[in-house]
Amino acid sequence: MGKLVLLSDLKINHPALTTKIKELISPKPFKLAYIPSRTDKERWYFEKAKPEFTAIGVTDFFYFDIDEEFESSQLEEFNSCDGIFLSGGNTYQFLKNLKERNIVSLIKEMVQEGKPLIGVSAGSIIMSKSIKIAGFHDQNEVQLTDLNGLELVDFEFMPHWNREKDQLDALLEYSLLQEECIFTCHDGDGIVIDGEKIEFYGGIKEIRKGELL
Numbered sequence: 503m504g505k506l507v508l509l510s511d512l513k514i515n516h517p518a519l520t521t522k523i524k525e526l527i528s529p530k531p532f533k534l535a536y537i538p539s540r541t542d543k544e545r546w547y548f549e550k551a552k553p554e555f556t557a558i559g560v561t562d563f564f565y566f567d568i569d570e571e572f573e574s575s576q577l578e579e580f581n582s583c584d585g586i587f588l589s590g591g592n593t594y595q596f597l598k599n600l601k602e603r604n605i606v607s608l609i610k611e612m613v614q615e616g617k618p619l620i621g622v623s624a625g626s627i628i629m630s631k632s633i634k635i636a637g638f639h640d641q642n643e644v645q646l647t648d649l650n651g652l653e654l655v656d657f658e659f660m661p662h663w664n665r666e667k668d669q670l671d672a673l674l675e676y677s678l679l680q681e682e683c684i685f686t687c688h689d690g691d692g693i694v695i696d697g698e699k700i701e702f703y704g705g706i707k708e709i710r711k712g713e714l715l
Contacts, residue, residue, distance in 0.1 A: 503611075503616075503654060503655060503695045503697065503698065504613040504614065504617075504619065504654065504695070504697075505526045505613070505615065505616065505617070505618040505619065505695070505697075506613070506618070506619050506620075506621075506629060506655065506693075506694070506695040507523055507526065507619070507620040507653060507692060507693070507694050507695075508621055508626035508655070508659050508687070508692060508693040508694075508695075509578070509620070509621065509622045509623075509661075509677050509687070509691075509692040510622070510623060510661035510662050510663070510687040510688060510689045510690070510691060511524075511552055511620070511622060511623070511645060511661075511662070511689035511690060512554045512622055512687065513690055514554075514690060514692065515569050515690030515704060516690070516691070516692075516695060516703045516704055517713070518703060519691075519692050519694070519704075520557075520649045520661065520702035521687060522694050522696070522701065522703075523558050523665070524559050525601050526618045526696065527558065527559050527560065527584070527585055527618055527692070528559065530559060530561055530655055531561040531584075532559060532560050532561050532562070532584045532585065533560075533561070533562040533563070533564060533582075533583045533584050533585075533586055534560045534562070534564070534585050534586070534589065534646035535564045535566050535580050535581060535583035535585070535687050536548055536551070536563055536564065536565050536566065536587045536589070537566050537568060537575065537586065537587065537588055537589065537595075537600075537625075538567060538568075538569070538589045538591070538592055539588075539589050539590065539592060539595055539596035539599070539624055539625070540569045540570075540592070540595050540596070540599065541567055541569040541570040541571055541590025543571075543703075544687060544701075545565065547556065547589065548563075548565055551587075551589075555587070564576075564579055564580065566580050566673060568599045568600060568603045568605055569599050572599075574605055577693065578609070578638060580608070580614065580649070583612075583617070584617060584618075585617050585618040585619065585620065585686075586609060586613075586617065586619045586623070587603050587619075587620045587621070587622075587625070588619070588620070588621040588625025588626070588628060588629075589622060589624070589625050590622045590623035590624050590625060590641070591623075591624050591703065592624065592640045592641070592643065592644075593624040593627050593628065593633050593639070593640050594630065594633070594636060594638035594640055594641075594642045594643065594644050594646045595643065596624050596625070596628060597628055597649070597651065597687060598644045598646045599634055599676060600628070602681065606652060609655065610652060611654060613654060618669065619654070619683055623624060623639075623662065624636070624639075624640070624659075625639075626649070626659045626661060626696045627659050627661070628651045628652055629651060629652070629654045629659070630652075630654075630657065630658050630659060630682070631650065631651055631653045631655075631656070631657055631682060632650060632651055632653045633649050633651050633659075634647050634649055634680075635658045635659070635660060635676070635684065638660065638666065638669055638672070638673065638676075639661075639666075641660070642696070650715070656682060657682050657683050657685055658680065658682050658683070658684045658685070658692070659682055659684075659685055659687065659693070660673065660685065660686045660687065660709075661687050661689075662687075662688075662689055663669075663688050663705075663707070664688040664689055665685055665689070672715070673686075673709060674712050674714065675712070677709045677710060677711060677712055677713075678711060678712045683708050683709065683710040684708070684709040685702075685706050685707070685708055685709075685712070686705055686707045686708075686709065687704070687706055687707065688705050690704060691703055691704025691705060692704065693706060695710075
């Protein structure tokens with residue numbers, strides 16, 4: 503499966519999770535391709551996130567806008583980066599941008615090369631086979647019909663579970679119609695996949711076929 507980190511939020515609550523991510527993004531120097539879900543002209547979210555990444559060992563950044571400021575001439579630099587970050591935001595908008603710019607295949611190729619991929623919220627949801635679960639959080643404002651994701655993990659990811667527990671009954675019902683299991687993740691927790699090994703940090707719960715396991 504490659505080296506994948508699925509987070510609900512960038513504020514990590516577990517030292518062991520921080521240590522594991524540091525291991526994945528070595529050796530140094532490490533240049534991270536930061537992909538925002540949509541154009542952020544003021545770079546507000548990017549600037550807010552940079553200290554968090556610097557703290558785990560990222561030494562350089564490449565801001566790769568795939569929305570209004572997309573430039574195909576930047577693809578070469580994107581490919582040369584040591585790892586990728588997929589931000590939070592509207593999952594439908596994000597996936598639409600990735601597909602329209604033909605970035606999906608590039609991300610999968612980089613992961614196959616062993617480059618770490620880190621996602622937060624929407625960025626983590628997109629790693630699954632489908633982003634159908636995004637309907638619990640986001641409005642499909644872009645009328646996206648192809649909901650196929652990156653297909654890098656064999657489960658669905660439900661972020662912000664500490665804020666969304668009131669949706670448990672609806673999520674249990676949703677899971678009855680899905681083949682993949684669902685992992686719920688609180689802000690501050692995370693899932694790390696390193697090859698065939700998967701590790702859970704924090705209160706990750708599994709939902710499968712109508713049951714909370």
